[in-house]
Amino acid sequence: MKKFSIMLALFSVLFPAAADQPLFAWDLLWSGSWEAEKTLSNRGDLHLRFPVPGLVLRAQAADKRPARAEAFLFTVPKAEDFNGFGGGLYHSPTGSRLLYGVLDEWGLTARVRNPWIRGLPFAENHQPLMADLKTESSSTKMPEAYLYLGSPQFGIFSGFASARFTPLALETNPNPGFGLGIEAQLGNKTRLHLEGLYSERVLPPRKSSAWFSETPPLPERESRLGALALLFTTPGFALSSDWACSETFAWGRDIYGNLGFRFNGTLPAAKNMAASRWTASFAADGAGNRYIGSDGSSPGAGFRSAGKFEWQGPRSSLARFNTSLRAPAIGKDFDRSSTTLYYRFPLRPAGSKTGPGDTAFPLRITRVSLTADRNAVNRDKIIDGLDAKMGLSLHLPFLNVPLGLSLSGSADWLSQWETGAAAPFPYPFTQYPQTFNSAKASGELSWSPGGKLFNIPGSLQLKGKLGYTAAAKKDPQWDTSFSAAVRIKQGRLSVKIASPEFPEKWDYTISWRIEKK
Numbered sequence: 001m002k003k004f005s006i007m008l009a010l011f012s013v014l015f016p017a018a019a020d021q022p023l024f025a026w027d028l029l030w031s032g033s034w035e036a037e038k039t040l041s042n043r044g045d046l047h048l049r050f051p052v053p054g055l056v057l058r059a060q061a062a063d064k065r066p067a068r069a070e071a072f073l074f075t076v077p078k079a080e081d082f083n084g085f086g087g088g089l090y091h092s093p094t095g096s097r098l099l100y101g102v103l104d105e106w107g108l109t110a111r112v113r114n115p116w117i118r119g120l121p122f123a124e125n126h127q128p129l130m131a132d133l134k135t136e137s138s139s140t141k142m143p144e145a146y147l148y149l150g151s152p153q154f155g156i157f158s159g160f161a162s163a164r165f166t167p168l169a170l171e172t173n174p175n176p177g178f179g180l181g182i183e184a185q186l187g188n189k190t191r192l193h194l195e196g197l198y199s200e201r202v203l204p205p206r207k208s209s210a211w212f213s214e215t216p217p218l219p220e221r222e223s224r225l226g227a228l229a230l231l232f233t234t235p236g237f238a239l240s241s242d243w244a245c246s247e248t249f250a251w252g253r254d255i256y257g258n259l260g261f262r263f264n265g266t267l268p269a270a271k272n273m274a275a276s277r278w279t280a281s282f283a284a285d286g287a288g289n290r291y292i293g294s295d296g297s298s299p300g301a302g303f304r305s306a307g308k309f310e311w312q313g314p315r316s317s318l319a320r321f322n323t324s325l326r327a328p329a330i331g332k333d334f335d336r337s338s339t340t341l342y343y344r345f346p347l348r349p350a351g352s353k354t355g356p357g358d359t360a361f362p363l364r365i366t367r368v369s370l371t372a373d374r375n376a377v378n379r380d381k382i383i384d385g386l387d388a389k390m391g392l393s394l395h396l397p398f399l400n401v402p403l404g405l406s407l408s409g410s411a412d413w414l415s416q417w418e419t420g421a422a423a424p425f426p427y428p429f430t431q432y433p434q435t436f437n438s439a440k441a442s443g444e445l446s447w448s449p450g451g452k453l454f455n456i457p458g459s460l461q462l463k464g465k466l467g468y469t470a471a472a473k474k475d476p477q478w479d480t481s482f483s484a485a486v487r488i489k490q491g492r493l494s495v496k497i498a499s500p501e502f503p504e505k506w507d508y509t510i511s512w513r514i515e516k517k
Contacts, residue, residue: 025049026516033511040067043084043135054092060101061085064137084137094150095130095160102141103164104134108179108197108229112244112256113293120283120306120324123240123260126231129162129179129195142166144175156185160195173202177294193231200224203248203296221249223292238262246292254292258285274314281308286330301329315346325426328377334426338373366404367391374428379417383437384428386411404446411439435472442467442479461485478502491515 026049032042041064048057062084086101107129111121119125131146148162162179169175181195206218227244240260247253264279282305289301306324313319319342326336344367371387387410394403413434417424425431444465467479481498491514498507 024051028516029514031511031513033509034067036067036508038067038507040065041137043137045135054090054094056090056092057087058090058133059087060133060135062135062137064139084134086133086143088133091150094152095148096150097132097146097148099131099133099144099146099148100167101143102134102138103131103144103146105129105131108195108227108242109177109199109294111229111242111258112225112227113295114297114299115256115258115285115287115293115304116299116302120304121240121242121258121260121285122281122283122306122308123231123233123238123262124279124281126229126238126240126260128193128231129160129181129197129229131162131164142168148179153185158183158185164199175199175201188235190234191232194229196226196228197294198224198226199294201296203292218250221251223248223251223296225292225294227294236263236265244291244294246290248290248292251292252290254288254290256285256287256291256293258283260284276314277312279308279310279312281310282306289329303327303330303332313346315348316344317346318342318344333423335376335424336374337426337428338371339427340369340371342369343367362395362397364393364395365390366393372428374424374426376417376424376426379424382415382417382424382432384413384415384434386428399449401447401449404448406444406446407442409439409441412437438469438471440467440469459487461487 027045027047029045029047030043031045032040034040041062043062044060046059049055050057064084084102086099088097088099088101090097107127109129109131111118115121130148134141144164144166146162146164148160150160151158159182160179161181162177164175164177166173166175177197177199179195179197181193183191183193185191201223203218203221203223205220223246225244225246227242229242230240232239238261241258243255243257245253245255260281260283262279262281264277267276267278284303284305286303287299287301290298291301292298304324304326306322308320308322310321311319321339321341323339324337325334327334345365348364367390369387369389371385373385373387375383387408389406389408392405392407394405396403414437415430415432415434418432421431442465444463446461446463448459448461461484463481463483465479465481469477469479471477479498479500480502481496483494483496485492485494491512493512494510496507496509496511498509499505500507
C-alpha cells in the first residue's frame with residue numbers, strides 16, 4: 001500500500017493535469033452489415049483514453065461469415081471467422097503506435113505496391129508512410145506486429161522510425177519491413193519530407209498456366225525491396241517523387257518510379273466576389289516488367305502520365321479537368337486514356353429562401369460531369385466509352401428540405417484496328433467503323449427531411465434508384481433499389497432493398513453503426 005501511494009504521488013508530480021481526472025475514459029464502436037444469403041460482417045472497437053495526454057489503448061475484433069436469411073445475427077460463428085483480432089497503443093501528439101493485428105498500410109508502402117490499381121501519384125495526394133489496424137476482416141493477410149516511433153519537433157526537424165514483422169511466421173516468412181523518415185519545416189507552409197523503407201518476403205512458387213506462357217515456372221524465392229520518397233511543398237508549388245528497386249531470386253532486379261508537380265495560385269477578386277484559386281498538377285510513373293511490389297505482387301511493365309487543372313470559385317463553385325494516358329511500357333504507344341470534365345455550380349447566396357414561399361425557379365443544377373475513355377490494349381476489340389452525370393436540387397413549395405436528383409448515362413462502342421494503319425489514337429475519336437456495345441441510364445432521388453417529420457430522433461434520409469441497361473445481343477435489363485437511413489447521436493442504421501435484375505432477383509442489406517463516447 002505504501003508503494004502504491006508513492007507511485008500515485010509520483011504520477012501526480014509528473015502529470016499534474018491528469019491527477020484530478022478519472023483513470024480513463026472510453027469509447028465503444030460496433031458496426032457491421034448483413035446481406036441476405038451472402039455475408040454477415042461485424043466490427044467492435046474499444047478505445048481507452050488515459051489521463052496522460054494523447055495516450056490511447058485500442059482493442060478491435062472483426063469477423064466475416066456466410067449469412068443465412070432465416071438466421072440473421074444468430075448464426076453460430078466458427079473459429080476461423082474471427083481473424084480480425086487486434087490491438088494497439090497510440091500516442092497522438094507524436095503519432096507513435098504499437099500495433100498487433102491485420103494491418104492497413106498507406107503512404108510509401110502503398111504507392112510502391114501495385115501502382116496500376118491505384119490513382120496517379122499527384123503531389124497533393126502524397127501521404128507519409130504509416131499503418132493502422134485494418135477495419136475489415138481479411139482471409140488472406142496474417143496478423144503483423146508494427147512499431148512506429150515519431151519524434152516531437154526539435155527546432156525545424158522531426159522524424160520517425162518504424163518496424164514490422166509477422167510473429168506467426170518467424171521461421172518461414174517473417175516479412176520484415178523497416179521505415180525511416182525526417183521532415184524539416186523551412187518556413188511558413190514550406191516543408192521538406194524525406195523517407196525510405198526496406199522490406200523482405202518469401203514469395204510462393206509460381207506455375208505456368210500454359211505451355212508457352214510468358215512467365216516461366218518459379219520456385220519459392222526471396223524478394224527484397226528498397227524505396228525512397230521525397231515531398232517538397234511551398235504555398236505555390238509542390239514536388240513529389242518515389243523510387244523503388246526490387247530484387248528477386250530467379251527473377252531479377254527492376255525499378256518503379258514516379259514524379260509529381262503541383263502549381264497553385266490566387267486570381268484577383270471581382271467586384272463583390274471572393275477571390276478564386278487555381279491548381280495545376282502533373283504526374284507520371286513507370287515500372288519495369290520484373291518489378292515486384294511491396295506486397296509481393298508482380299504488376300508488370302507500364303507507363304502513365306496525367307494532368308489536372310482545378311479552379312475554385314466563389315460560393316463553393318468548382319471546375320476540374322483531368323486527363324490520363326497509359327502505355328504498356330516506357331517508349332511504347334499510349335493505348336489507354338481517361339478524360340473527365342467536372343463543374344460544381346455555386347451555392348445560393350446566403351439569406352436566399354429555399355423552402356415554402358421561395359419564388360426562385362424550383363429546379364437547380366448542382367453539378368455536371370462528362371468522362372470519355374478508350375481501351376485499345378486489344379486492337380481487335382477497341383472499347384470507347386462516354387459517361388455523363390448530372391446532379392439537381394428540386395425545391396418544392398410544400399417541403400422544407402429540397403429533393404436531390406442524380407441522373408447518369410453511359411454508353412460504349414467497339415471498333416477494330418485496320419491492319420497496316422497507324423497505331424490507334426489513345427483518345428476516343430472515331431478512326432474506324434464502330435458498333436454499339438452497351439448503354440445504361442439511371443436516376444436516383446434522395447430526400448433528407450429530418451426526423452421531426454416522422455417523430456424520429458435524429459435525421460432521416462430516403463433514397464430510391466431506377467436504372468435501365470441495354471446491351472448488344474442481350475435482353476434489356478431494369479434495376480431498382482430503395483434505402484432508408486436513420487442517423488442519431490449514438491450512431492446510424494440503414495436498410496436497403498435492391499433488385500439488380502428486376503424483378504427476378506432481390507437483395508436485402510442491413511447496416512449499422514453504434515457509438516458510445
